[in-house]
Amino acid sequence: MAQGLLPGTTLRLDVSSGGEGETHVTRVDDVDGRIAILVPMRGLRPRPFSAGTLVHAHYMHQRKRWMFVTEVEGHSDDGLFEYLRLPGAIESTERRRNFRLPAAIRPESLYRLVVDSETDEPDLLEGTVVDLSEGGCCISTRSFAAPGERLGLQAILPEAGEIQARMRVTFVRDPQPGNRNRRLHCEFTDISRAHRDVIARYMMRRQLEMRRRGQL
Numbered sequence: 717m718a719q720g721l722l723p724g725t726t727l728r729l730d731v732s733s734g735g736e737g738e739t740h741v742t743r744v745d746d747v748d749g750r751i752a753i754l755v756p757m758r759g760l761r762p763r764p765f766s767a768g769t770l771v772h773a774h775y776m777h778q779r780k781r782w783m784f785v786t787e788v789e790g791h792s793d794d795g796l797f798e799y800l801r802l803p804g805a806i807e808s809t810e811r812r813r814n815f816r817l818p819a820a821i822r823p824e825s826l827y828r829l830v831v832d833s834e835t836d837e838p839d840l841l842e843g844t845v846v847d848l849s850e851g852g853c854c855i856s857t858r859s860f861a862a863p864g865e866r867l868g869l870q871a872i873l874p875e876a877g878e879i880q881a882r883m884r885v886t887f888v889r890d891p892q893p894g895n896r897n898r899r900l901h902c903e904f905t906d907i908s909r910a911h912r913d914v915i916a917r918y919m920m921r922r923q924l925e926m927r928r929r930g931q932l
Contacts, residue, residue: 719806720777721747729756730772731765732913738763750789751800764791764798770913770920771800780808785920804923816847816854817919821871826855829866829882838868845871846899850915852883855900861885867902876918882906 725744730737740756740763755762765771769788774781784803791798823845827838843857853869861867865885872878881904889899 719782721751721775721782721806723747725775725777727753728774730774731769732909737909745797747802750802751786752792752797753800755791755796755798762795764795770917772916773800782806782808785916787917787920804920804925804927816849816852817922819845819848819853819922821845821848821873823869823871824878825868825870826857827868828861829868841867843900845869848915848919850904850912850919852886852901852903855902856897857900858897860898861888861900863888866905867900869902873914873918875921877914879907879911879914881911 721744723744723746727742727744729740729742731740732738740758742753742756744751744753746752755764757763765788767788767790771786771788772783773786774783776782784806786801786803789799789801821844823843825838826841826843828841830839841855841857841859841861843855843859845853846856847854855867863885867883867885868881869883870878870880883902883904883906885900886903887901889901891898
């Protein structure tokens with residue numbers, strides 16, 4: 717498989733379980749239609765994960781750190797191995813920090829975070845999420861916002877779930893000729909681990925879908 721994910725590769729797995737984060741180290745046993753890994757151990761006991769558990773996997777190859785997001789598919793009959801779904805993409809962590817997945821999501825709610833406002837009514841904005849990552853998003857909107865402004869976001873990601881986040885506008889791209897919308901590039905400043913996992917699951921499934929269509 718590309719990027720050096722081969723039998724014998726040591727994987728670090730970051731997993732959310734019951735709202736708590738866990739980190740485990742294991743080894744790849746086989747890569748053939750899915751990734752077979754040794755069931756991680758906690759202390760002296762096996763620590764299997766249920767099917768559908770979201771996994772952030774990291775490994776080293778050619779002096780670079782690589783990562784991917786996937787799901788647990790199941791276990792071997794003897795309980796020694798777990799099977800992970802082949803990821804839609806494997807990326808270096810340097811690229812991952814900046815990687816944004818194209819999207820077209822209308823938020824349930826997009827609003828300004830106003831301190832000491834005289835009214836309890838939120839200042840709502842109209843817009844569309846046009847790209848998304850675990851660290852932030854880009855909003856296409858006709859509304860104005862300045863760099864440094866704080867916004868709140870609530871959105872439902874198809875086949876993944878709902879997210880809520882607070883974010884900071886880092887850069888504003890003014891409307892291009894023939895387009896009335898500006899782009900607000902935003903960084904998440906307050907988002908729970910569970911909602912980051914929802915984004916990761918959405919991105920994983922979208923990448924698989926785009927790869928099947930030849931778009932990645």
